Every structure is written in C-alpha cells, then in structure tokens.
Amino acid sequence: MIKYKKNKLNAMNSYKKALVAIHVAVWLVILISPLTFFDRGDRFEADKLIPMFSTPIAMMLVFYTTYLYLTPKLLLKGQKRKFWTYTIALVILMGLGLHIWFQVSHRVFFHPEHHLHPMKKMREPNALMDLIFILRNVFNMTVTAAIAAMSILSIKWQSSETARREAEMAKQDAELKNLRNQVNPHFLLNTLNNIYALTAFNQQKAQEAILELSGMLRHILYDNQQDFVRLNDEIKFIHSYINLMKIRIPKTTKIQIDVNVPKDTELKIAPLIFISLIENAFKHGIGTAENSFIHINIYADRNHIACEIENSNFPKNDTDRSGHGIGLEQVGKRLELAYHKKYTWEKGTKDNNKIYYSNIYIYDTKLRDN
Structure with a gap:
C-alpha cells in the first residue's frame, strides 16, 4: 500500500510538471507568433510591439482568471449564476479595455515618419469600426475563457474517472478476496467428508x-x-x-x-x-x-x-x-x-x-x- 501511494504521488508530480510545461509552451507560441507578421526592414518599435503583445497578455489574464478562480471556485462548487455573471463581465470589460488601450497606445507611440506606406497612416475615428474591433476582442476573450473552463472541467472529469476506476478495482479486489476465502472452507468440507468416510x-x-x-x-x-x-x-x-x-x-x-x-x-x-x-x-x-x-x-x-x-x-x-x-x-x-x-x-x-x-x-x- 505504501509503495502504491508513493507511485501515485510520483505520477501526480510528473503530471503537474508536464501540465506546466504545456502551458509555458502554448503561451510562448502565442506570444511569439505575431512576430511572423513583420515585414522585411520593419523596426521593432513600441508602436508596433505593444499592440501585438497586448492581445496575448489580455488572453492570459482572462484564461488564468477563469482557470484558477472562476471555474474551480464558482462553477465546480455549484455557483453557476455567479460564474456566468463574472465570466461575461470579465470578457466584456477585457474586450473593451483592450480596445481603449489600443487607441491610447497608438496615439502615444505612433510615429508618422515610420509609416511611409499610405495604408499604414493613422485612421480616422469610426464608430462602426470601433464596435467591430470591440466585438472581435470580446469574441477572442470568450473563446479564451471557454478553453480555460473546459480545461478545468476536463481535468476534474479525468480525476473523477480515475477515482471511480480505483474504487471499482478496490471493490473487485475485495470481492475476489472474499470469494477466495469462501473457496477454502467449501473445498475443505467436501474433502474432509471424503477422508472421514474412508477411515471407516x-x-x-x-x-x-x-x-x-x-x-x-x-x-x-x-x-x-x-x-x-x-x-x-x-x-x-x-x-x-x-x-x-x-x-x-x-x-x-x-x-x-x-x-x-x-x-x-x-x-x-x-x-x-x-x-x-x-x-x-x-x-x-x-x-x-x-x-x-x-x-x-x-x-x-x-x-x-x-x-x-x-x-x-x-x-x-x-x-x-x-x-x-x-x-x-x-x-x-x-x-x-x-x-x-x-x-x-x-x-x-x-x-x-x-x-x-x-x-x-x-x-x-x-x-x-x-
């Protein structure tokens, strides 16, 4: 039993390390992937880098807020109304805040002399385009929150399924041992009766x-x-x-x-x-x-x-x-x-x-x- 518990603990530690490694690898890919859209000759300047990395960072905030707090503390404990309220508020506020941050950073760090191409000049304010960008951000945050919630639910289901299988195996093992204990007296009874008859x-x-x-x-x-x-x-x-x-x-x-x-x-x-x-x-x-x-x-x-x-x-x-x-x-x-x-x-x-x-x-x- 002690050896089994030790092996189980080692397996859990290995699983946690593998999970951390997967998280790190996925977010590194997400953070680095915007760099693939740089053109030859482009310079790494704040007016370009800040918007590129802002969305992945916002997604990380939404993901881990949902992953570490909203899902385990609310959804898994039956507080579904609070979970949906807080999650909806989170994705809307993050989508709106991200759009405001884009506008502010664009005005602060934008340098017209670095964007000679006419398509890259600073666009004029447009309410419809702003709404589209906000909806896009909200959609991205919603998908991120959904992935975080499903990840926790998947881990919880896997843990419950493992516990169920272990309980079932323990029950079967107990039943099998009980049956083996029943075999011995049953067999001995028949055999001793035969020997008793033989002694006569x-x-x-x-x-x-x-x-x-x-x-x-x-x-x-x-x-x-x-x-x-x-x-x-x-x-x-x-x-x-x-x-x-x-x-x-x-x-x-x-x-x-x-x-x-x-x-x-x-x-x-x-x-x-x-x-x-x-x-x-x-x-x-x-x-x-x-x-x-x-x-x-x-x-x-x-x-x-x-x-x-x-x-x-x-x-x-x-x-x-x-x-x-x-x-x-x-x-x-x-x-x-x-x-x-x-x-x-x-x-x-x-x-x-x-x-x-x-x-x-x-x-x-x-x-x-x-």
Whole structure:
C-alpha cells in the first residue's frame, strides 16, 4: 500500500510538471507568433510591439482568471449564476479595455515618419469600426475563457474517472478476496467428508489421503492468496484432487484426464476456478449402481486456456443439500471478476439429460510472463 501511494504521488508530480510545461509552451507560441507578421526592414518599435503583445497578455489574464478562480471556485462548487455573471463581465470589460488601450497606445507611440506606406497612416475615428474591433476582442476573450473552463472541467472529469476506476478495482479486489476465502472452507468440507468416510473401511488409504491433502492445502494456503498462479501448478493441484477422489469412488466409474499444456509454459490462471467444476463432476457424475464416467480435458495455447468436462449425470434430488451449489456460483463470480469479457462458459446437458458438460475458455494471453 505504501509503495502504491508513493507511485501515485510520483505520477501526480510528473503530471503537474508536464501540465506546466504545456502551458509555458502554448503561451510562448502565442506570444511569439505575431512576430511572423513583420515585414522585411520593419523596426521593432513600441508602436508596433505593444499592440501585438497586448492581445496575448489580455488572453492570459482572462484564461488564468477563469482557470484558477472562476471555474474551480464558482462553477465546480455549484455557483453557476455567479460564474456566468463574472465570466461575461470579465470578457466584456477585457474586450473593451483592450480596445481603449489600443487607441491610447497608438496615439502615444505612433510615429508618422515610420509609416511611409499610405495604408499604414493613422485612421480616422469610426464608430462602426470601433464596435467591430470591440466585438472581435470580446469574441477572442470568450473563446479564451471557454478553453480555460473546459480545461478545468476536463481535468476534474479525468480525476473523477480515475477515482471511480480505483474504487471499482478496490471493490473487485475485495470481492475476489472474499470469494477466495469462501473457496477454502467449501473445498475443505467436501474433502474432509471424503477422508472421514474412508477411515471407516481403509485406514491405510485414509493416511495416504491425508498426505495427499497436505500437498493440496499447501497450494491453497500459499498460491491461492495470489491473484494468478502458474497453470502447471494448478494442474498438479487438480491431479492431486483426482487421486484423492479415486480412493473412494466405485470401480464402475471411469476417470479420464487429458492435459495438453507445455511443461515450460509460463501461462497463469486465477487459482481454484477449474477445481469447482471438477468437484461438481464428482458430486453429480458418479452413480452407485450404474456405470459412470468423468472426462476432463485441459489444454492451452497462445490464444486461450480451456477446461472441458463431461460426466454422466446423476442429479441430486431436492432433499440433498450437500454443497448447496456454492461452488458453481463462485465460479461465475470469479470468472467475471478475473476475466471480465475475456472468457466463455458453456454448460448444460445432452443425450436426454444423461450427460452433463461444463466448458470454460479463457481468452487472455497477457498473463504470460515475459
């Protein structure tokens, strides 16, 4: 948590520095761009430079008044009427003031001898032209204020969206941890019941089952606390579980497991997702008086990880409350939290309800270690 906060603080500082650099660069371009309109031989004199730089400076005043005060202090705090009143007053006064400043500076710094071209002589006062220039200035100031307000609103929206995503991720992480904690007692309950039944008729096999269970518990206690584990480690855990279950199932049940996963693969997977499907297969796929089967096929390539299970279907009646369906419910929740929109889960019955199938396909190649 401390490392996360430190990284977040560093990211915020980098963002602020980048934002300052962008502001400086944009205003430098705006301030320097009027110089491109100088003709060859023109001299840098006050009567030319002052009007050229006055508009960008006025735009800066409007921008940062809106950016630093009007938008965050009024608009974002719900005082919309004050925001619009002050903003409209600001752009009008700045547009009018800029025009007055142009007239004053023109009269003070204008030198007729420097403007030999007849089109550059001082124009006569004209009310219509004055109004047009004022409206032009007001328009420029309005656009500047709008850009400032939208910049703050964009930053605020981005900040809110980031906070929302972090809250959602924290919620999902809490839900996933809660589900993992539920898996452990559910799995242990079923397994211990199996060992308890085994002690009644074969003590030696019960001891072997306890040793097998200890290896499985190691996987649950350590690997299950991680978000993702190596696929091959998860497959070893599944093999141990099946070996444990084989001790007490009747000989009329055929168990077949096929694994086609490269041994050196670094593919990872959310732990204890497939085991719930396998538990369900043993729960509903074994009949005491009839032949039954469980077929498990696990394979992976660069595009997806798959677990396909078929078993004979002997559904429990309504009075059998063993398991209560917790396992399959957890599978759906964990798949959605760990692989949102990156998985498919097909399940159902076929052959007149005699066969039950449950196939999970996970499409997420980003979990491969580099």
